[in-house]
Amino acid sequence: MRVLIIEDEAMARRSLEKLLENNFPDLTIVGECGSVKDSVAWLKENPGKADIIFMDVELSDGECFEIFRKVDVDSHVVMTTAYDNYAVKAFEAGSVDYLLKPIDLGPLRRAVDRCRNSNAGLDVERILGALASRREEPEYKERFLVHFNDRIVPVRTDEIAYFFSEDKNNHVVTHSGSVYIVDNTMDNLMTGLDPSRFFKISRSCIFSKDAVESVTKIMGGRLRVTPKAKISINRGPAPDLTVSRSRSDEFLKWLEG
Numbered sequence: 001m002r003v004l005i006i007e008d009e010a011m012a013r014r015s016l017e018k019l020l021e022n023n024f025p026d027l028t029i030v031g032e033c034g035s036v037k038d039s040v041a042w043l044k045e046n047p048g049k050a051d052i053i054f055m056d057v058e059l060s061d062g063e064c065f066e067i068f069r070k071v072d073v074d075s076h077v078v079m080t081t082a083y084d085n086y087a088v089k090a091f092e093a094g095s096v097d098y099l100l101k102p103i104d105l106g107p108l109r110r111a112v113d114r115c116r117n118s119n120a121g122l123d124v125e126r127i128l129g130a131l132a133s134r135r136e137e138p139e140y141k142e143r144f145l146v147h148f149n150d151r152i153v154p155v156r157t158d159e160i161a162y163f164f165s166e167d168k169n170n171h172v173v174t175h176s177g178s179v180y181i182v183d184n185t186m187d188n189l190m191t192g193l194d195p196s197r198f199f200k201i202s203r204s205c206i207f208s209k210d211a212v213e214s215v216t217k218i219m220g221g222r223l224r225v226t227p228k229a230k231i232s233i234n235r236g237p238a239p240d241l242t243v244s245r246s247r248s249d250e251f252l253k254w255l256e257g
Helices: 010-023 036-045 065-070 086-093 105-117 124-134 186-191 245-256
Strands: 002-006 028-033 052-056 076-081 097-100 143-148 151-156 160-166 169-174 179-182 198-202 205-208 212-218 222-227
Touching: 002 010, 002 036, 010 028, 010 105, 010 151, 028 036, 036 065, 076 105, 097 105, 160 186, 186 198, 186 205, 198 245, 212 245, 222 245
Parallel strands: 002 028, 002 052, 052 076, 076 097
Antiparallel strands: 143 151, 143 179, 160 169, 160 205, 169 179, 198 205, 212 222
């Protein structure tokens, strides 16, 4: 069977390639894409040439659902996602399989077996219909992918104490004090978070309400947040957790709510 991989993260793509090549000798990878635009172009230029498509939900230029709107997809589709929010329900409604990242061999084998044994086509209308019905209410990410040495690790949103920027990298700190690098901008991170639970206290920091131990007033009408989570002293200076003056009143109202 011929496989197309649609995934914009190089490490995740290589990990899936390795799993497929080492465990499924009858599968051949015939193409790779990292964006909606490239995927649509590949599918138009290669109709019927992919039996299975492993498709990441969030691509570099938008959600993968845009692909279904722009080109006919008649392959078996296995969605890959780092969080089980509205997308998973849409997959279930369309009778397609999905895998949570990082992908393990057991679930991958299940998905491949389903593709081998299924004669059903992809029900695009049901997927898009389920997606539209669930977008009436905001959906927030339940997991974020972070980097730990050479591994990609999913961290649940309810484990996150705060995000901060330092040395041109964005980091996430968990309630247990672990620190990871996360590949995303602060603005993009905030769009995936529930604003009743997370607050962007400055350009370089997003804080969880559950992570606030205390707040201290400092000069200039600003506030300094003391987190419950304690980062290891071996890491170096603590990040700046100061609420900008323009956001101080709004922050206190949010914290009280």
